[in-house]
Amino acid sequence: MTARTQASSYNFAYLDEQTKRMIRRAILKAIAIPGYQVPFASREMPMPYGWGTGGVQVTAAILGPDDVLKVIDQGADDTTNAVSIRKFFERVADVETTTRTVDATIIQTRHRIPETPLREGQVLVYQVPIPEPLRFLEPRETETRKMHALEEYGLMHVKLYEDIARNGHIATTYAYPVKVEGRYVMDPSPTPKFDNPKMHMSEALQLFGAGREKRIYALPPHTEVVSLDFEDHPFEVQRFDKPCALCGGGQVYLDEVVLDDRGGRMFVCSDTDHCESRRAEGLRGELLGEVAQ
């Protein structure tokens, strides 16, 4: 580590050791109280807020020289945000990076959970814009803290009630609120609700970092994560009519891709690594001359 530290003008992984210790303390506390938002002294990072400064600080604090890092944005490794964060850590930590979910020890993500089930020893770091699930109806921070402390979560159901009253069903599809270990209500960050069940009893450690809002929260492995709902309007994930046009994969989250300016479009895996891995195994979807799975 010392050699690497000297090689760049930064400390390993950019943050100084004292800051990392502070962030690790917050992470440990967050792990000890699953779903609870722990305040931390968020630092300025060499990227604007909204670019995942919370996630980057968490990753920097837990990253070791032997880690293998994967960064995704909306499921893809090759978007600007993902590429720049990956480059950042290649430069300031000189760690190995990968696009393969199975090879990664740390995966930093914006808005998706990989399709490949995560395993013990892996860490998923979420970039979180707004950590407070109660914010939309109760803007006062003093009040939302009290509501968490006293488990006053009626408001969450008011929101879902409004959804059903307006749309006939729960129309919330992103940042769908969950209850953690029967205690804290938590915002899973703007992941599609499709990914909510993956958080439940995951073997991986899940860490959530909100830079601008200065909060860290966590789901330790094997944590119960339940999506809020009503008895007569139970939680359901999105379903897609067709499998992925490229790899033929089903039961995955698909993105709509516009093919031409005449309304042509296709649905493909949002998780690019998952899609590529399947194609590497010879599986093909409709667009590539279908080879059934």
Next chain:
Amino acid sequence: MIAAAAKIENLDRSSEALPLLSVRSLTRTYGTRIGCADVSFDIWPGEVLAIVGESGSGKTTLLNCISTRLEPTSGTISYRMRDGEMRDLYQLGEAERRHLLRTDWGFVHQNPADGLRMTVSAGANVGERLMAVGQRHYGRLRATATDWLGRVEIDAGRIDDQPRAFSGGMRQRLQIARNLVTAPRLVFMDEPTGGLDVSVQARLLDLLRGLVNDLGLAVIIVTHDLAVARLLSHRMLVMKDGRVVEHGLTDRLLDDPQAPYTQLLVSSILQV
């Protein structure tokens, strides 16, 4: 005096009946200024107590202290919990106190916007307390909300409208429904008809009287309007400069006020 007879029916003041709430030597000061001073009284289940007095006499201060919204400077307030035990309200833990506020109590503000969520539908406003205590069936919540809208004379077709689109009177009725849905035993009201037109006031008072009778609610209502007190309350506390100057059964007190201040109040208002 038919109204008075109906009012008294609610009351159970037999010897074994115990007070629902006891206030002893309650004082609240703001620096050197007195908010209310040395107030003591009891209220029984099903009883309506009016706190009357002119503006600045300490009514709101007293109501807020009793309802744990404002910490008293000294004195005690105890409440009979649903399990029958008498508890000092300021010794309750915060979770317990807030639970009480949301279930066994109601608070009707003069300005409905202070007691409603203006940006969620009427149905959700009524259902919120039920959701807060764990009701998780949308259909039943909706049925209950529909029923309560009916009871406060709001058209069921307005269930998905936000109170922003309601008139002042409707908002106030919605606020009442939102409070009563958990079948509280004690409801605090601060000038509930204060901001309304006279004709709207009359209708609301009528509705309130019906609900209070039907549900056997205990109510502590603050008003500067003796007509409101006469219509709704069994008993009255008359306040002046933060102190209780007279306390007694409403009909007796209005017919035969003892304190000079009450005599003045009664003669100035009840002429009309």
